[in-house]
Amino acid sequence: MKKLFTLIILLAAYMPVFAQQQVEMADTMRSNGYIYVVVGTIAIVFVGLAIYLFMMDSRLKKLEKRG
Structure with missing residues (x-):
């Protein structure tokens, strides 16, 4: 601590x-005007990570129910 x-x-x-x-x-x-490109790229990366984690969570829930 x-x-x-x-x-x-x-x-x-x-x-x-x-x-x-x-x-x-x-x-x-x-x-x-490059700041919008940077912000857009960061937003796309975070949205992609969120979608990936959501899909992974749903797959894990299916595996937990099956096992």
């Missing part, structure tokens, strides 16, 4: 530095 708490504290301390560097890149991507 102590290690997890320490990890959370270190990540929280690192995030503001990381976020300031990302703003510059995000502004450039937003001005070029």
Whole structure:
């Protein structure tokens, strides 16, 4: 538990530095219109993962009922 708490504290301390560097890149991507491609790609990946997990869950339920 102590290690997890320490990890959370270190990540929280690192995030503001990381976020300031990302703003510059995000502004450039937003001005070029690439940010929509990035957001669309991430959305497609998450939707694909959600569909895959839902299908896997239904298959496991069928196997549990059969076995």
